[in-house]
Amino acid sequence: GAVVSQHPSRVICKSGTSVKIECRSLDFQATTMFWYRQFPKQSLMLMATSNEGSKATYEQGVEKDKFLINHASLTLSTLTVTSAHPEDSSFYICSAKTGEPYNSPLHFGNGTRLTVT
Amino acid sequence: AQSVTQPDIHITVSEGASLELRCNYSYGATPYLFWYVQSPGQGLQLLLKYFSGDTLVQGIKGFEAEFKRSQSSFNLRKPSVHWSDAAEYFCAVCGAWDAGNNRKLIWGLGTSLAVNP
Secondary structure, rough: OOOOEEEEEEEEEEOOOOOOEEHHHHOOOOEEEEEEEEEOOOEEEEEEEEEEOOOOOOOOOOOOOOEEEEEEEOEEEEEEOOOOOOOOHHHHEEEEEOOOOOOOOEEEOOEEEEEEE | EEEOOOOEEEEEOOOOOEEEEOOOEEEEOOEEEEEEOOOOOOOOEEEEOOOOOOOEEOOOHHEEEEEEEEHOEEEEOOOOOOOHEEEEHHHHHHHHOOOOOOOOEOOOOOOEEEEOO
């Protein structure tokens, strides 16, 4: 149980275009989802916390207008990288909690490798 | 300040040898601790967690970890490593409440494990 599906797994786009990444909880309802960015050989960097039905909470230094997050349902959150640039190339990972309590483990998607040319 | 330190960036062990990955945390209250594993190009999978009770916790894939409050440590161990254990390992602690009523995970920088045949 507690499967998180992330799509696409890989995407290559041209500079200036926008890319949407989907994160779905397949067998549970996720009131909270988290979006991470991971640079090669480095740890996870939390970008934002996505709560169903409300605006996402962005971490300091993350541009909310560039990384649009929509958590419209209890099973789907999307991250849209707008006007992508080569420096946005990275590995993006979503995760979701199965609910309360607050210390319940995160379940991760398999990540999306974004390459901006 | 809350933090997680994984002192070893990279470890190489021989297949069949024992393994210990170190994790030290800094957190004022009772910590909720996690170990995750990440295979190349993949998301993260929960190995085990500690919330309370028995300080020696068992996880999946034959891993265990011991919580030592006096040493602020939560080291991960495995008696006999398999080649398939080669991956990146992340230790994390559940942080304090934030303004958005969430408790985020605070991540270590990870330890990369290589297994020699």
